Amino acid sequence: QVQLVESGGGVVQPGGSLRLSCAASGFGFSGHGMHWVRQAPGTGLEWVAYISWDGSAREYAGSVKGRFTISRDNSRSTVYLQMSSLRTEDTAIYYCVKEVSSGWTLDFWGQGNLVTVSS
Amino acid sequence: DIVMTQSPLSSPVTLGQPASISCRSSQSLVHSDGNTYLSWLQQRPGQPPRLLIYQISTRFSGVPERFSGSGAGTDFTLKISRVEAEDVGVYYCTQATQFPWTFGQGTRVEIK
Numbered sequence: 262q263v264q265l266v267e268s269g270g271g272v273v274q275p276g277g278s279l280r281l282s283c284a285a286s287g288f289g290f291s292g293h294g295m296h297w298v299r300q301a302p303g304t305g306l307e308w309v310a311y312i313s314w315d316g317s318a319r320e321y322a323g324s325v326k327g328r329f330t331i332s333r334d335n336s337r338s339t340v341y342l343q344m345s346s347l348r349t350e351d352t353a354i355y356y357c358v359k360e361v362s363s364g365w366t367l368d369f370w371g372q373g374n375l376v377t378v379s380s
Numbered sequence: 381d382i383v384m385t386q387s388p389l390s391s392p393v394t395l396g397q398p399a400s401i402s403c404r405s406s407q408s409l410v411h412s413d414g415n416t417y418l419s420w421l422q423q424r425p426g427q428p429p430r431l432l433i434y435q436i437s438t439r440f441s442g443v444p445e446r447f448s449g450s451g452a453g454t455d456f457t458l459k460i461s462r463v464e465a466e467d468v469g470v471y472y473c474t475q476a477t478q479f480p481w482t483f484g485q486g487t488r489v490e491i492k
Contacts (some may be wrong), residue, residue, distance in 0.1 A: 285388065304474055305483055305485050305486045306421075306474070306483040306486075307483070308474075308480055308481040308482065308483070311479070311481075320479045322480045356428055356429075361434075364475075365476040366419055366431070366434040366435070366476060367421075368440065369431070370428040370429050370430070370436070372428055373428055
């Protein structure tokens with residue numbers, strides 16, 4: 262079955278960097294766009310970033326543009342989120358999310374990985 | 381950015397009774413390809429979100445028939461025909477017609 266396993270979260274100081282990974286299995290990874298969505302403690306969902314199946318297209322939320330970079334390695338069935346210049350407001354659970362093969366629908370979510378930005 | 385507005389934000393429901401959640405977008409969600417990319421998600425306590433409905437009204441695999449979606453343009457509705465205990469959680473509408481993709485604030489469904 263579909264599995265998305267996030268890793269790399271933890272506690273980091275403001276201004277620091279962190280790289281999240283998401284290992285995918287159970288589906289044809291190289292045929293699907295992938296996303297990161299975050300959820301600050303006790304709040305709603307915020308879309309963060311998207312990468313197309315082949316990595317040729319990327320989109321970012323305005324709040325992270327210029328600070329976060331999404332990438333993927335189809336040979337490893339893994340998607341990454343490189344986060345730099347982190348701010349306290351980036352504290353959240355980060356979910357790796359799979360898109361349906363035809364696009365434009367988030368159909369499966371990982372369990373999430375907590376990132377805490379604090380001094 | 382497209383703003384998604386849900387109402388109500390909280391919905392206490394008696395078991396076996398219906399529930400309805402409204403979602404309005406600040407602009408039309410009809411994509412240039414003619415489709416409308418409006419989905420509904422359920423997030424049970426302590427769990428990641430789960431896809432219920434996509435493209436307004438198509439139930440995702442394994443979703444019970446008591447969940448239905450309707451609407452067009454900027455106004456959409458999620459209905460639960462008879463609420464069960466396992467339906468407790470927060471429901472989000474989301475649009476994928478235009479980047480950045482956006483979510484409603486969430487509607488909490490709880491049992492009276």
